[in-house]
Amino acid sequence: MTIKQKAVLIDCDEILLNHLGGFKSYVEKYHNIKTQGIPVQYNLQEWLQCSRERVMELLEEFNFRSYEFGLLEPMDRYVVDRMHYLRAMHPDVAFIIVTKSGTFGHAEVLRKVNLHNVFGDIFDDIIILEQNQSKKSTYMKLAVEYDIVTVIDDYLGNIDHVIELGLDNVVLECPHNVEAKGTGSYNFMKNWCEIAEHITFKIDGCYW
């Protein structure tokens, strides 16, 4: 029996890169939109004070046609350091990004350049799906090829597929998902220090 390579699946927006922070600056700069309160992901109408259709237009403009989409900053102050540490400690584990940021316009190139600039060339693969696609079939394909260590995401719709497939999950706690913390269904973590410890534990069976 062949032993499958271990893999960690990582979302990009609001996990590795601060997409909503970049988007907020963009709509303020070009559309004079002042955001209200905190964002609720995939339902940004209240945050941006505009219709659902307008939110989708603005997101497409930002992801597909702005250069600012390629200048997103790290999600927290630990993530770059911890990803480098994990990469160095686990050269045999595949670290694979699965993101639904879309491939139209400049989106694919800017995403890859952004990730290379912030993290260096440390990821084994960057899988970019369209915004209206589900991650489930990608998770299923990857689970055939790899021994999945864990899947990290902030969007609970994605994590529900992870749980359905019987895979380990990590949810980075954000204003848009924290309400579900009380359900006990998800492995919420506060920052990348906790996430990196969890990944190490899942790979090695012990904490560093």
Ligand SMILES: [Mg+2]
């Ligand atoms: Mg995300």
